[in-house]
Amino acid sequence: MSKSDTTPAVSFKSNAPEHHRVKPEQHHRAFQVQPGHSYCRVCGAVNFHKHWYIAPAQEHALKLDKSASQTLCPGCSRVEQELFEGELILANSRFAELCGEIVALIKHTEGRCWYKNPTAKIAGATEEDGIIHVMTTTKFLAERIGKELKQAFKGNLEIKRTDTNVKVYWTD
């Protein structure tokens, strides 16, 4: 059976990474929208004087403020332009069994990488014959996720680099 689908059973589409969200008690802190504040219309990340960060309370306030400008963070901008530099090929037979943990690890790694470099995002995933392909906007992010998967779940990692992109194979 051959199956090609753009909406695989697992979804890597996410809003801003959870672990960078502020703790609930911080939501009560007063926030004033100032000139220079904007937010990413895709992932909701907040921008202030070219610094990107995740802050749900600020995001919420900005979305309510009609004068606040919407923009795209560098990562979502790359996704929109389809500038994909990395591809992860998840062909490890343990994937089905560990799907939830693997997706969580991938999203967590994306969050950490985005925080250091906001051009780093997961662009999407496709499934073909049970093999998951995950596109990333930076080479570093694909390699980082591959290394984290190998460290956490063992298996074999093969990294094929060219000048413009990288393919990371995670197999048994």
Ligand SMILES: [Zn+2]
């Ligand atoms: Zn964004």
